[in-house]
Amino acid sequence: MNWIDNFVRPKIRSFLGNKRETPENLWVKDPESGEMVFYRDLEANQWVVPNSGYHMKIKPADRLAHFFDNGHYSTVPLGSVPQDPLKFRDQKRYSDRLKEQRAKTGNDDAVIVATGQLYERDITVAVQDFDFMGGSLGMAAGQGIIAGLETAANRKTPFVLFVASGGARMQEGILSLMQMPRTTVAVLRLREAGLPFFVVFTDPTTGGVTASYAMLGDIHLAEPGARIGFAGARVIEQTIREKLPKGFQRAEYLYEHGMVDMVVHRHDLRAIIASLAGILTKSTPIAELNESAPVPRVTMREAAIAAEGDGGDEGDLVTAPEGAHAE
Structure with missing residues (x-):
């Protein structure tokens, strides 16, 4: 044996x-x-x-690598904020939740800010990571958005925000809600500097984020099918006791009702944002784009929105050759 x-x-x-x-x-x-x-x-x-x-859903590192020229970018330090200021605890301590999320995602919080080039032009980009506590807006995330806006203002570049969030972070209470006015003030400072702010809605974008900086962009773009709203559809239906229209709170529905300027395929975001950034900053038009796919056409509606008040003319538009894909 x-x-x-x-x-x-x-x-x-x-x-x-x-x-x-x-x-x-x-x-x-x-x-x-x-x-x-x-x-x-x-x-x-x-x-x-x-x-x-x-x-x-796409990871922030993958999105940044696909967005910047040759995948090259530098991350921006976001500064420190108090950790677990309310000593919050539900089923587990908030500080323990943060440690778990950082180990899972490899990021300090829900917002990553990076600088690099888009078609050889300097640009600042922020990405909200939905995998980090639902992309919730807390003190660190709010500080990240502000750091991105300030970096864009200091470097005199356009600012692009890929937003995805479930709303404010309940574990930080009123301190989380205070990020809404703080980020709004930072957006106003970028606007005073005369620099464009692009918001790209991804799935989902809800809650206090939608009620603040996510709806303050100069141009709002959205990925197809993205859910965008403040309260959830079921909550709204229970409140008004009516059935909501088909596709309610989806990117296409908001586009039809004027809340979103463009619904853009993920593959086309680089070219569309580069083209619109050239219009808004009155830069030399992009003569040649080194892409395997053609540039999606910018419609007259988007051009009118972009050029409103800046004296832009049709010569600044980058249009695709015949047969090119257009949203």
Whole structure:
């Protein structure tokens, strides 16, 4: 018995333990069509399902790498804020939640700010990470948005915000809500400097973020299908006791009702923002874009919004060749 217990069984366990397992993320299911998509194909397509065009969530590092020229950018220090100022505790301590989220995402909080170039022009970009406590707006996230706006003002560059959030962070109470006026003041300072502020709505954008800086951009763009609103659809239906229209709070619905200026495919965001930034800053038009895909056409409605009050003319527009994709 000793020989069996001490030799045979450990050998069997080691053999079973070394059995090769299939990675869990080898295939990803499209939430819209149910199609199974190969992980690497999805990653190479910027997390857009090739057949249905469904825009899945993309990590901040991947978004920044795809947005900046050659994927080169530098992150901006955001400054420190008090950690767990209210000593909040529900099922677990807030400080422990922060440690878990930082270990999971590799980021200090929900906002990352970076500087780099977009078609050889300096630009400042901020990304809200929904994986970090639902992209909630707390003191650190608010400080990150302000740092991004101030960096853009100091460097005299346009500012682009990719926003995704579930609202204010309840663990910080009133201190979280105070980030709404703080970020609003920072937006006004950028506007006083005469620099454009682009907001790109991604899925989802809700709560206090929608009620503050997310709706203060000079131009609002949105990814297809993004949910944008203040309160949730079910809460609204229970309050007004009526059925909401189909597609309510989706990017396309808000575009039809004037809350969003453009609904833009993720692959086209670089070219569209570069073109509009050139109009708003009265820069020399981009003569040649080194992209494999053609530049999406800027419609007259977007051009009118962008050029309003700045004396822009049609010669500043970058238009796509015949047959190019246009949203």
